[in-house]
Amino acid sequence: MHPYPPSPPVAVSDPSAELWQSAARVLDTNWSGDHMVPSRRLYPHQWSWDTAFIAVGLAFVNPARAWRDLRSLFEAQWPDGRVPHIVFDPATAEDDYFPGPGFWNVPAYAGRRARGSTGIVQPPLHALAAWEVYRHAAAHGAGGVSEARTALAWLYPRLVAQQEYLTDRRDAGGSGLASIVHPWESGLDNSPAWDEALGNVPADLALLERFPRRDLAVAHAAHRPTDLDYARYIGLVRNYRDGGYSDTDLTQRHPFAVECPAFNSILGTAELALAQIAGVLGLTGDARRHRDRARDITAAIARRLWDPVTRTFRARDARTGRLSPARCVSGLLPLMLPDLPADRVTAIMEEARSERFGLPAPSADRTAATFDTRRYWRGPVWINVNWLLRRGMLVHGLRGEAEELRRAMLRLVHEHGHYEYFHPETGEGLGAPTFSWTAALCLDLLADRSAPAYSKAA
Ligand code: 9WN
Numbered sequence: 001m002h003p004y005p006p007s008p009p010v011a012v013s014d015p016s017a018e019l020w021q022s023a024a025r026v027l028d029t030n031w032s033g034d035h036m037v038p039s040r041r042l043y044p045h046q047w048s049w050d051t052a053f054i055a056v057g058l059a060f061v062n063p064a065r066a067w068r069d070l071r072s073l074f075e076a077q078w079p080d081g082r083v084p085h086i087v088f089d090p091a092t093a094e095d096d097y098f099p100g101p102g103f104w105n106v107p108a109y110a111g112r113r114a115r116g117s118t119g120i121v122q123p124p125l126h127a128l129a130a131w132e133v134y135r136h137a138a139a140h141g142a143g144g145v146s147e148a149r150t151a152l153a154w155l156y157p158r159l160v161a162q163q164e165y166l167t168d169r170r171d172a173g174g175s176g177l178a179s180i181v182h183p184w185e186s187g188l189d190n191s192p193a194w195d196e197a198l199g200n201v202p203a204d205l206a207l208l209e210r211f212p213r214r215d216l217a218v219a220h221a222a223h224r225p226t227d228l229d230y231a232r233y234i235g236l237v238r239n240y241r242d243g244g245y246s247d248t249d250l251t252q253r254h255p256f257a258v259e260c261p262a263f264n265s266i267l268g269t270a271e272l273a274l275a276q277i278a279g280v281l282g283l284t285g286d287a288r289r290h291r292d293r294a295r296d297i298t299a300a301i302a303r304r305l306w307d308p309v310t311r312t313f314r315a316r317d318a319r320t321g322r323l324s325p326a327r328c329v330s331g332l333l334p335l336m337l338p339d340l341p342a343d344r345v346t347a348i349m350e351e352a353r354s355e356r357f358g359l360p361a362p363s364a365d366r367t368a369a370t371f372d373t374r375r376y377w378r379g380p381v382w383i384n385v386n387w388l389l390r391r392g393m394l395v396h397g398l399r400g401e402a403e404e405l406r407r408a409m410l411r412l413v414h415e416h417g418h419y420e421y422f423h424p425e426t427g428e429g430l431g432a433p434t435f436s437w438t439a440a441l442c443l444d445l446l447a448d449r450s451a452p453a454y455s456k457a458a
Helices: 014-029 050-060 063-075 126-138 144-169 191-197 204-212 227-242 261-280 282-304 329-336 341-354 383-395 399-416 435-449
Strands: none
Touching: 014 050, 014 399, 014 435, 050 063, 050 126, 050 144, 050 191, 050 399, 050 435, 063 126, 063 144, 126 261, 144 261, 204 227, 261 282, 261 329, 261 341, 261 383, 282 329, 329 341, 329 383, 341 383, 383 435, 399 435
């Protein structure tokens, strides 16, 4: 028998029990033997940061799968430490997702077959996820703890290598922050935060004639990135691929290198989670180093990505040195960092509560000309970023706000379903209807563990 049967915690009321069961069902449907797919139709492979969000929820209903999913992802880690943003399922046809394995054309490495993954990354949320799965097992005290400890010990050096890749090879701006080389690396793919930097990327629309978009066959064109943006995405993949996925001289050789506040806040948070993991593994020297690194990353974010005029965090183009003019939800996520100076915490909360956002936060500024209620990351509400924002509130002791946000997220999913994203005005569910991370994070929100291990009070 499974040590944690998929049943709701005793304290939840009936609608919550219903939501719990439906979330657990989504995760069952999307399990593919040794990994979870984000959704069956639109995303038929394994995605990196999805795996982390999903593990947080699987901890409640099937922790063995949480560890298996993380393991499947890290088995595809490159020798240089990068964790690919997609691990391709060999059982899925090339045409089922574009750009697929053939387009990325990744060579064989470390005993793995060629074309097994992409060559770009996504936000490094996995240390936090691993820590959360472990914490849940430890709280239950059951037989799961020793498995969890073994899984942590296996993951730890791999998580460290992932951080080192990002902090060393990806420090394109020499500022102590990681740069992303493609909007897909942010996970917030089509955010207006990239518009200005993408303006410098050539858009060859002819590429789309040679390589037709698969997403438009399974999703509404008005919800997805435009052809112009897609042509740039494909061009960026081609350029990085043709350079052998090398990160040397990035700002000269590659037309897109951007420091994202959300990506780097997750990078800093990962160091804090690694400190906790190192503590469990008895590596006290390591734990201290991770905490120092988290402080350095926080200081670099506060220095490099803060716009003193608007008092907001913005993405910085590492090639031009310019801060993006767009105010996006990514600018709220430095709240996750416990050492963020108090005046920045206040400014983030003011921005979050303002008419530009409101809670749950839309993906971009409601008052901006680029705001679009349906288009990918340009307006709709995502559960995963709001979940991160809520963590930030808890880290800074903002319990009332965090509770309000928790309830608002659950209400949204309960009323509309486990959608990929939601209309920021009507709440209508958009994108994939049975989306894994929405379901997984619902489980976590229902279980209401409102005390992150490294809050200020801890
Ligand atoms: C490209 C899988 C992924 C998420 C991203 C989301 C979307 C892919 C796409 O889906 O990106 O990686 O095809 O649009 O933007 O955050 O990880 O769920």
